[in-house]
Amino acid sequence: xxxxxxxxxxxxxxxxxxxxxxxxxxxxxxGVSGATVSRALNRSGPVSEDIRKRIExxxxxxxxxxxxxxxxxxxxxxxxxxxVVPTLKNANFAVTAEAAEGRLVEEGYxxxxxxxxxxxxxxxxxxxSLAAHGIDGLILVGAQRDPAILRFLxxxxxxxxxxxxxxxxxxxxxxxxxxxxxRRLASHLLDLGHKQIGxxxxxxxxNDRAAARLAGVRQALGERGLELSQELLIxxxxxxxxxxxxxxxxxxxxxxxxxxxxxxxQLAFGALIECGRRGIEVPDELSIxxxxxxxxxxxxxxxxxxxxxxxxxxxxxxxxxxxxxxxxRPAPVTTTVSVSLIVRESSSPPRTAA
Amino acid sequence: xxxxxxxxxxxxxxxxxxxxxxxxxxxxxxGVSGATVSRALNRSGPVSEDIRKRIExxxxxxxxxxxxxxxxxxxxxxxxxxxVVPTLKNANFAVTAEAAEGRLVEEGYxxxxxxxxxxxxxxxxxxxSLAAHGIDGLILVGAQRDPAILRFLxxxxxxxxxxxxxxxxxxxxxxxxxxxxxRRLASHLLDLGHKQIGxxxxxxxxNDRAAARLAGVRQALGERGLELSQELLIxxxxxxxxxxxxxxxxxxxxxxxxxxxxxxxQLAFGALIECGRRGIEVPDELSIxxxxxxxxxxxxxxxxxxxxxxxxxxxxxxxxxxxxxxxxRPAPVTTTVSVSLIVRESSSPPRTAA
DNA sequence: CGACGTCATGTAAGCGCTTGCACAAATTCG
DNA sequence: CGAATTTGTGCAAGCGCTTACATGACGTCG
Numbered sequence: 001x002x003x004x005x006x007x008x009x010x011x012x013x014x015x016x017x018x019x020x021x022x023x024x025x026x027x028x029x030x031g032v033s034g035a036t037v038s039r040a041l042n043r044s045g046p047v048s049e050d051i052r053k054r055i056e057x058x059x060x061x062x063x064x065x066x067x068x069x070x071x072x073x074x075x076x077x078x079x080x081x082x083x084v085v086p087t088l089k090n091a092n093f094a095v096t097a098e099a100a101e102g103r104l105v106e107e108g109y110x111x112x113x114x115x116x117x118x119x120x121x122x123x124x125x126x127x128x129s130l131a132a133h134g135i136d137g138l139i140l141v142g143a144q145r146d147p148a149i150l151r152f153l154x155x156x157x158x159x160x161x162x163x164x165x166x167x168x169x170x171x172x173x174x175x176x177x178x179x180x181x182x183r184r185l186a187s188h189l190l191d192l193g194h195k196q197i198g199x200x201x202x203x204x205x206x207n208d209r210a211a212a213r214l215a216g217v218r219q220a221l222g223e224r225g226l227e228l229s230q231e232l233l234i235x236x237x238x239x240x241x242x243x244x245x246x247x248x249x250x251x252x253x254x255x256x257x258x259x260x261x262x263x264x265x266q267l268a269f270g271a272l273i274e275c276g277r278r279g280i281e282v283p284d285e286l287s288i289x290x291x292x293x294x295x296x297x298x299x300x301x302x303x304x305x306x307x308x309x310x311x312x313x314x315x316x317x318x319x320x321x322x323x324x325x326x327x328x329r330p331a332p333v334t335t336t337v338s339v340s341l342i343v344r345e346s347s348s349p350p351r352t353a354a
Numbered sequence: 355x356x357x358x359x360x361x362x363x364x365x366x367x368x369x370x371x372x373x374x375x376x377x378x379x380x381x382x383x384x385g386v387s388g389a390t391v392s393r394a395l396n397r398s399g400p401v402s403e404d405i406r407k408r409i410e411x412x413x414x415x416x417x418x419x420x421x422x423x424x425x426x427x428x429x430x431x432x433x434x435x436x437x438v439v440p441t442l443k444n445a446n447f448a449v450t451a452e453a454a455e456g457r458l459v460e461e462g463y464x465x466x467x468x469x470x471x472x473x474x475x476x477x478x479x480x481x482x483s484l485a486a487h488g489i490d491g492l493i494l495v496g497a498q499r500d501p502a503i504l505r506f507l508x509x510x511x512x513x514x515x516x517x518x519x520x521x522x523x524x525x526x527x528x529x530x531x532x533x534x535x536x537r538r539l540a541s542h543l544l545d546l547g548h549k550q551i552g553x554x555x556x557x558x559x560x561n562d563r564a565a566a567r568l569a570g571v572r573q574a575l576g577e578r579g580l581e582l583s584q585e586l587l588i589x590x591x592x593x594x595x596x597x598x599x600x601x602x603x604x605x606x607x608x609x610x611x612x613x614x615x616x617x618x619x620q621l622a623f624g625a626l627i628e629c630g631r632r633g634i635e636v637p638d639e640l641s642i643x644x645x646x647x648x649x650x651x652x653x654x655x656x657x658x659x660x661x662x663x664x665x666x667x668x669x670x671x672x673x674x675x676x677x678x679x680x681x682x683r684p685a686p687v688t689t690t691v692s693v694s695l696i697v698r699e700s701s702s703p704p705r706t707a708a
Numbered sequence: 709c710g711a712c713g714t715c716a717t718g719t720a721a722g723c724g725c726t727t728g729c730a731c732a733a734a735t736t737c738g
Numbered sequence: 739c740g741a742a743t744t745t746g747t748g749c750a751a752g753c754g755c756t757t758a759c760a761t762g763a764c765g766t767c768g
Contacts, residue, residue, distance in 0.1 A: 070754035072423035
C-alpha cells in the first residue's frame with residue numbers, strides 16, 4: 001500500500017515553512033503572476049502603476065518578506081558585501097567598516113564582517129568562507145596576502161578592493177601612501193631640529209601598513225643622511241600598554257632621544273602616559289608623534305601631533321567602488337584619500353636646539 | 355526557425371557561471387551521486403570511508419566551493435548569524451561583536467553586522483533586512499524596541515538574544531543589571547563621604563542601558579536620603595569631547611560638586627581632560643568615575659575608577675546561546691555576566707571630608 | 709488599413725543543493 | 739537458513755525565486 005512505484009507527487013513541499021508567505025501568495029492576492037510580482041519588487045521590468053500598487057498592498061497585507069537564498073540562487077546575486085579586517089578593536093577599522101556598512105545599507109546590501117587578527121592565512125580561510133556563503137563584493141585591508149586568494153576571487157568574478165594602502169599593479173585600492181605619510185611625519189620632527197629619533201613601530205612582519213610607515217621614517221632619515229639604528233627601533237602590537245612598555249625599553253637602552261615616532265596613536269598614547277609616569281615633559285624633553293588621529297588624540301594633554309587619516313571616507317569610497325563594479329559602471333582602480341599632518345602639542349624643537 | 359512552439363529545452367543553464375564547479379561535477383569525478391557528495395560534505399548521512407576519501411580528493415582537485423544560496427534554499431538553514439549594534443565606534447560593541455564572530459566562525463557560521471546609531475526604528479528595518487537576507491539567529495543590544503519586531507522574529511522562528519542588559523520576561527538575554535552596577539558605583543562615592551554628586555549620563559531617551567545606569571545612581575542616592583536635582587544631571591552622547599563639554603557645563607551651573615558619576619568611560623575621560631585644562635585636581639578636588647573599563651581607563655592618569663564589564667564574554671555567551679538554540683539544545687533564557695567595581699585613582703574621599 | 713514595433717504579462721525552466729524514499733547488499737538473529 | 743534489520747547509495751522532487759521567451763493588446767506608419 002505504501003509502495004506506489006509510480007511517481008507519488010510527495011504531499012506538497014517537503015518541509016515548507018508553515019505560514020511563510022511566498023511570491024506566489026502575493027501574486028494570487030494581487031491577481032497577477034509571480035513574474036510580475038518579482039518585476040514590480042525589483043523594478044526589473046515594466047509594471048503598470050495600477051498593478052504595482054496592488055502588489056505593494058498585498059505585500060503589506062500578507063507581511064511578505066522575500067527569501068534571500070532563493071533570490072540569490074535564481075539571480076546569481078546575493079546583495080551582500082563582505083569585509084575582512086584585522087580587528088574591530090582598532091577604531092580605525094571599526095570606523096571604516098561602519099562607514100562602508102552605512103553606504104551599503106543605503107543600497108539595500110547586507111554586510112558580512114570577519115576579522116583575521118592580522119593573519120593572512122586566516123584571511124584566506126575567511127575569504128573562502130565568505131565566498132561560499134555568497135557575496136557580490138569584498139573589502140580587504142592591506143595589500144599583503146597570498147596572491148592565490150586574489151586569483152580565486154577573480155576566477156569567481158567577485159570584485160574586491162584593498163583599503164588603507166595603495167596597491168601596486170592592477171589591484172584595486174582606496175587608501176593612501178603610508179610610506180609617504182610617515183616620511184612627512186618624520187620630516188616634521190627633523191625640520192624641528194631633532195636628530196636623535198627613536199621609533200615604536202607596529203608589527204611589520206604581519207602588517208604591511210606598519211612596514212610601509214617604518215620605511216617612510218627611514219626614508220626621511222636617509223634624506224638627511226641619518227640612519228635608524230636597530231637599537232632605536234622597537235616593534236609592538238598596536239596597544240596602549242605596549243606603547244608604555246616600548247617607551248620604557250627605548251629610553252632604557254638608548255642614548256638620549258629627543259623624539260619618538262610611533263606607528264599609530266595607541267602606541268603614542270601609551271608612550272605619552274609612560275612619560276607622564278616617569279616625569280618626562282612632552283614636548284620639552286621629548287617629542288612624540290603618532291599616526292591615525294583617533295578620537296582621543298586631539299583631546300589628551302598634550303594633544304598629539306599625528307597624521308590624520310579619513311577612516312570613514314575610506315570605507316565609503318571602498319563601498320562605492322564595489323557598487324560601481326557590480327553595476328558594471330567604470331571605477332578608478334586606485335582612489336587616493338588625502339591624509340594630513342596635524343601638528344599639535346606633543347612635538348616641538350628639541351631642547352638643545354631651542 | 356526560431357519559433358519552435360513545442361518546448362525547446364533552453365540550451366543548458368540560463369546563465370550558469372562558466373567554469374563553476376557543482377556537486378554534480380564532484381560526484382562524477384568521485385564516481386558517486388550528488389546525494390552522496392552532499393551527505394559526505396555535511397556529515398548528514400552514512401558514507402563509507404572509502405567513498406568519503408574519494409569525494410574529498412575530488413573536492414580538492416576541482417576546487418569545489420559550495421553555493422550557499424542553493425544550500426540555504428534547500429536546507430532552510432543559512433549558517434549565518436546577524437548582529438545589530440548601536441555603533442562599532444564604541445569599543446564595547448566592537449569587542450562584543452568580534453568575540454561573537456570568533457565563536458561563530460569556529461562553528462562555520464558567517465557573521466552579518468549592522469549598526470543602528472541608537473535608533474530603534476532603524477533597528478527594525480535592519481532586522482527585517484537581515485531576516486530577508488537569511489539568518490539563523492540574531493544578537494541584539496539593549497531591551498528597548500518595538501515588541502512587534504520580536505514577534506516577527508518569533509513568527510519566522512529566528513532565535514535571538516538581547517545583550518548588555520538583562521531582559522524582562524521570557525526575552526533571552528546575556529548581560530548584567532546596569533541599574534545595580536551603577537548603584538554600586540554611586541554607593542562607592544557615597545561611602546567615601548561624597549554628598550554633592552553630579553551625573554553626566556548617556557542619552558537616556560534612546561539608550562535603555564544609559565537610563566538604567568542613571569536609575570541606579572538615583573537609587574543609591576535615594577538610599578541615603580539624597581536626591582539628584584535636575585541641575586546636577588546632564589545627558590550627552592558617549593563621546594570624549596561631550597564629556598569635556600558636560601563637565602564644564604556642570605561646574606558652571608552647579609554648586610560645589612565633589613564627585614561626578616559618568617555614564618561611561620568616554621564621558622569620564624572627557625571630564626578628566628577638562629579637569630586637567632581647568633587645573634582641577636582629580637581626585638583631590640573632584641572625584642570622577644566611569645563605566646565600562648575601556649582599554650585606556652586603567653592607563654590614563656589618574657587611572658579611572660569604573661565598572662569593569664566583560665564585553666567579550668557577552669559576545670561569546672550570546673553566540674553560544676544561539677548555537678544551542680539552533681541545535682535544539684536547551685539554553686538558559688538569562689545569562690548574567692559579572693561586572694565589578696574597579697577602584698583606581700580617580701576617586702577618593704572629598705577634601706572637606708578628608 | 710494591414711504589417712510592425714511596443715508595452716505589459718504570463719509561462720515555465722531552471723539556479724545548485726538537500727533529503728525523503730526506495731532499494732540492493734551486507735549483517736544479525738531466531 | 740530465511741526473515742528482519744542495518745547499512746550505503748541513488749533517484750528525483752522540490753526549496754522560492756528570477757528571467758528568457760511567448761503572447762496579446764495597442765498604437766503607429768507607409
